[in-house]
Amino acid sequence: DTEVTQTPKHLVMGMTNKKSLKCEQHMGHRAMYWYKQKAKKPPELMFVYSYEKLSINESVPSRFSPECPNSSLLNLHLHALQPEDSALYLCASSQEAWTVWGYEQYFGPGTRLTVT
């Protein structure tokens, strides 16, 4: 199984709502990532989890709160978002995050988020 799944596929939320994005992989990968992708732009890294610990936070505003309950699951909790946060949120996983040779990432299909 080389699949990364994400739910929901689409999400529309108001600026006062609280919602969560979910990501799951069953490849035994020990690194998981959240990316944000705006239209016609490359993915921008938000967070990296390695062995269930947050290892990189790319200065993401606190209205985005990641959580890694176990090695297969990654959540992104959203609260008080702004319209400019509307984007495609991609989850990815890789075997490891810190290796001599680098790693390939497997991406989920993404959650299309619209903040109204």
Add this chain to the structure above:
Amino acid sequence: EDKVVQSPLSLVVHEGDTVTLNCSYEVTNFRSLLWYKQEKKAPTFLFMLTSSGIEKKSGRLSSILDKKELFSILNITATQTGDSAIYLCAVVIQGKSTFGDGTTLTVKP
């Protein structure tokens, strides 16, 4: 600051043409360079390159890395309409990938 630059930004060709996409980088602590293809949704992995001068091939796609000149190329021969996509280059540094802006390839019938 780490930088990954892809060229051209967009390209329109006809079926059967051969294309070469470029990725140059200026980073510290280089680990590897990866190519991804992105259609409507998530990027899908194509190649990972860690050693200079060794070509990776998969069907009509091939890629090579030059660590001395700090660039990689992705070649697609006998292009098909299904090759239309955004091709992303990413450089892995310590624990994270930095992506280029991508090359949008359109293959016309």
